[in-house]
Amino acid sequence: MPANNNRAACAIPIPRYQHVVLAHGGGGQLTADLVHGLFVPAFSNEVLSQLEDQATLNIPLGSAQWRLAFTTDAFTVCPVFFPGGDIGRLAVFGTVNDLAVGGAVPLYISAAFILEEGLPLTDLERVVQSMREACVETSVQLVAGDTKVVERGKGDQVFITTSGVGLVPETVRLSIHNAKPGDRVIVSGTLGDHGIAVMVARHGLDFDPPPQSDAAPVIDLCRAVLSAATAVRVMRDPTRGGVAATCIELAEASQVGVELEEEMLPVRPSVHAVCEILGVEPLHIANEGKVVAIVGPEEADAVLRTMRAHPLGRDAALIGKVVEEHRGMVTVRSRIGGHRILLRPAGEQLPRIC
Numbered sequence: 001m002p003a004n005n006n007r008a009a010c011a012i013p014i015p016r017y018q019h020v021v022l023a024h025g026g027g028g029q030l031t032a033d034l035v036h037g038l039f040v041p042a043f044s045n046e047v048l049s050q051l052e053d054q055a056t057l058n059i060p061l062g063s064a065q066w067r068l069a070f071t072t073d074a075f076t077v078c079p080v081f082f083p084g085g086d087i088g089r090l091a092v093f094g095t096v097n098d099l100a101v102g103g104a105v106p107l108y109i110s111a112a113f114i115l116e117e118g119l120p121l122t123d124l125e126r127v128v129q130s131m132r133e134a135c136v137e138t139s140v141q142l143v144a145g146d147t148k149v150v151e152r153g154k155g156d157q158v159f160i161t162t163s164g165v166g167l168v169p170e171t172v173r174l175s176i177h178n179a180k181p182g183d184r185v186i187v188s189g190t191l192g193d194h195g196i197a198v199m200v201a202r203h204g205l206d207f208d209p210p211p212q213s214d215a216a217p218v219i220d221l222c223r224a225v226l227s228a229a230t231a232v233r234v235m236r237d238p239t240r241g242g243v244a245a246t247c248i249e250l251a252e253a254s255q256v257g258v259e260l261e262e263e264m265l266p267v268r269p270s271v272h273a274v275c276e277i278l279g280v281e282p283l284h285i286a287n288e289g290k291v292v293a294i295v296g297p298e299e300a301d302a303v304l305r306t307m308r309a310h311p312l313g314r315d316a317a318l319i320g321k322v323v324e325e326h327r328g329m330v331t332v333r334s335r336i337g338g339h340r341i342l343l344r345p346a347g348e349q350l351p352r353i354c
Contacts (some may be wrong), residue, residue, distance in 0.1 A: 017030075022351045022352075023345075023346070025076075025240075025351070025352075026240060026241070026345065026350065026351060027239070027240025027241030027242075027245050027286070027344075028241055028245070028284070028344040028345035028346060029343070029344040029345065029346050030346070031240070031241070031344075032344060035051070050175065050176070050177070051176065051249070051253065052102060052175065052176055053071065053098040053101055053102060053236060053237065054069045054070060054071040054098050054099050054101075054102040054104065054164075054166075055069070055070045055071070056068070056069050056102060056104075056168055057069075057070060066167065067167065067168040067169075067170065068165060068166075068167060068168070069099050069102050069103075069104035069165065069166045069167070069168050070163070070164070070165050071095060071098040071099055071163065071164050071165075072161070072162065072163040072164075073091070073094050073095055073098065073161070073162050073163075074159065074160070074161040074162075075087050075090055075091045075094065075159065075160045075161070075162070075354060076156070076159050076352050076354075077090060077198060077352055077353060077354055078156060078198075078202060078352045079198075079201055079202055080123065080127065080157050080158060081123075081126075081201075082197055082198050082201040082202075082213055083197050083200075083201060083210045083211065083212045083213060084193075084194075084197055084212035084213030084214065084215055085130075085194075085213045085215035085288075086126070086127060086130050087127055087158060087160060088126075088127035088128065088129075088130035088131035088134065088160070089130045089131070089133075089134050089215055090213075090215050090288060090354060091111060091131060091160040091162050092109065092131050092134035092135055092138065092140070092142075092162070092217075093134060093138070093215050093216060093217050093288060093289070094162070094215075094239065094288060094354060095109050095162040095163070095164040096109070096138045096140055096164060096166075096217055096219060097217060097218050097219075097237045097288075097289075098164065098237065099164050099165075099166040100166075100217070100218050100219040100221075100222040100223075100237075101174070101218065101222060101235040101236050101237050101291060102168065102172075102174055102235070103168050103169065103172030103173075103174045103222070103226060103235070104166035104167060104168045105166050105167050105168075105169075105219075106138060106139075106140050106164055106165075106166040106219060107140060107141070107165055107166050107167065108140060108141050108142075108143045108164065108165050108166075109135070109140055109141075109142050109143070109162055109163065109164040109165075110142065110143065110144040110145055110162065110163045110164075111131070111142055111145045111160055111161070111162050112145060112146040112147070112148070112160070112161045112162075113145070113146070113147045113148070113158060113159075113160055114148050114149075114150060114155055114158065114159040114160075114161075115147065115148070115149045115150070115155070115157075115158055116149070116150055116151075116152060116153075116154065116155035116156060116157050116158065117149060117150065117151050117152040117154075118152045119157050119158060123157070123158075124158065127158060127160075134217075137217060138217045138219060140164070172226060174232065174233070174234055174235055175233075175234065176234055176236065176249060176250045176253040176254065177253045177254050178233035178234055178254065178294070179233050179234055179250050179251075179253075179254035179256050179258075179294045179322050180233065180254070180256065180296075180322060181256055181257075181322050181323055181324045182296070182297050182321070182322065183233055183294050183295060183296055183297065183321065183322040184294070184295050184296075184297055184300035184318055184320075184321055184322075185247065185258060185260065185292065185293075185294060185318070185319050185320040185321060185322065186292070186293045186294075186295060186300065186303055186304055186307065186316060186317070186318050186319065187238070187243060187266065187290060187291070187292050187293075187316065187317055187319050188218070188221060188290050188291040188292075188293070188307050188310075188312060188313040188315075188316045189214065189266065189287075189289070189290050189312065189313060189314070189315040189316060190214070190266045190267055190268045190271065190290075190315050191238075191242065191243055191265060191266060191267050191271070191282045191283065191285065191287060191290075192242065192267065192268075192271045192275065192282040192285030192286075192287065193211060193212065193213060193214035193268065193271060193287060193289075194213040194214050194215060194285075194286050194287050194288040194289070194353065194354070195242070195285035195286040195287070195350050195353045196211045196270075196271045196274045196275070196285060197210065197211040197212055197213040198213065198350075198352075198353045199274065199278065199350055199353070200274060205274070205277075207270055207273075207274070209270075210270075211268070211270045211271055211274065213288060213289075214287055214288055214289035214290060215288040215289055216288070216289030216312055217289075218237060218289060218290070218291050218312060220310070220312075221291060221307065221310050221312050221313055222235060222291060224306050224307075224309075224310055225291070225293060225303055225306055225307065227306075228299075228302050228303060228305075228306040229295060229296075229299035229302050229303050229306075230299070231295055231296030231298060231299040232293055232294070232295050232296075232299070232303065233294045233295065233296070234250055234292075234293065234294035235291055235292070235293050235294075236249075236250070236291070236292050237287070237288075237290065237291060237292075238286070238287050238290055238292050239286050239287065239288060239354055240286050240353070240354060241284065241286070241344060241345070242281075242282070242283050242284045242285045242286055242287065243260075243283045243287075243292060243319075244281070244283040244284050244330065244342050244343075244344065244345075245284075245344055246292045247260065247292070247320075247330045247342070248329075248330050248342070248343075248344055250294060251327070251328050251329060251330055252328045254322075255327045255328060256322045256323065256324070256327055256328075257322070257323040257324065257325045257326040257327055257328070257329055257330070257331070258320060258321075258322055258323070258329075258330040258331070259320050259321055259323050259330075259331050259332075259333060260283070260319050260320035260330065260331070260332045260333070260342065261319060261320055261332075261333050262332050262333060262334050262335055263335050264317050264318060264319045264320070265282065265283070265317070265319055266315045266316075266317045266319075267282045271285075280350065281345075283332070283342060284344075284345050284350075285350060286350070286353045286354055288354065289312060291307075293307075294322065297321075300318060304316055304317075304318055329341060330342040
């Protein structure tokens with residue numbers, strides 16, 4: 001492929017690239033290739049190789065041992081402001097959610113801002129205010145930061161990178177490696193709200209009312225689930241790559257199969273309509289205020305009731321199960337009874353959604 005065409009998204013995966021393309025950041029197959037082929041081998045260690053949403057570190061302190069959760073993230077969403085949120089709100093919630101789905105109590109975050117020359121200060125003030133309000137809402141403190149400015153045309157208004165730390169109770173042992181055949185797959189609400197809201201805003205599509213991002217903190221929701229059940233194996237927030245990427249990752253990590261039921265997938269009519277227009281799969285689209293939980297079958301009903309009793313979980317649904325067959329793979333049973341294999345997207349369908 002000529003070098004000047006490498007930025008284009010391609011429906012057919014090309015085995016080797018000479019340059020970074022947008023799809024390397026989309027949460028699909030090329031992201032997985034980059035992580036497993038470059039970063040993990042370069043920095044290989046016991047903690048990193050787990051590939052959780054957060055690193056859980058056992059830190060001895062005197063006679064006690066603290067379990068510290070640590071995560072980092074970057075946000076390049078375009079546009080900066082979208083229905084239901086903005087890059088500042090997204091940065092805080094995205095960071096604390098990565099901690100919360102690991103069972104941690106988020107405590108502190110840091111943020112670094114890459115600002116483009118010419119960014120209106122009123123827009124920056126709006127982003128900072130949004131971040132401040134999100135910190136108050138989640139009871140975390142922003143305790144460190146940095147600011148850099150690049151020349152006009154060398155950035156895109158503002159990028160934010162964050163890190164977050166929290167404490168994990170000794171009794172909580174969640175991991176993407178824990179799924180077992182017979183477990184149930186539960187999602188806390190409708191799929192694809194965030195990704196579709198961003199795409200509609202970016203392209204000026206005319207929807208009334210427009211789809212709204214689901215950007216929200218899932219800390220209380222995760223606490224409620226963990227209080228209601230002891231057989232919660234895994235919790236993940238299905239951001240880039242959507243529920244599809246989450247289920248594929250846990251199928252590979254736990255060496256199990258996952259079977260999803262298309263009829264049970266909760267999707268808003270407006271999101272479904274946009275997916276039809278754009279030709280995208282709701283399971284591939286990012287969410288920013290949802291939780292996927294893998295739960296023992298004996299406690300699935302309790303977890304579902306708990307989620308539905310929470311404001312963020314009113315549309316929670318049991319969408320599938322973990323099976324012995326087709327280990328490392330995810331299948332979807334259609335409404336008419338057929339099965340298809342669910343793959344990671346090969347190209348970049350929805351760039352820069354978070």
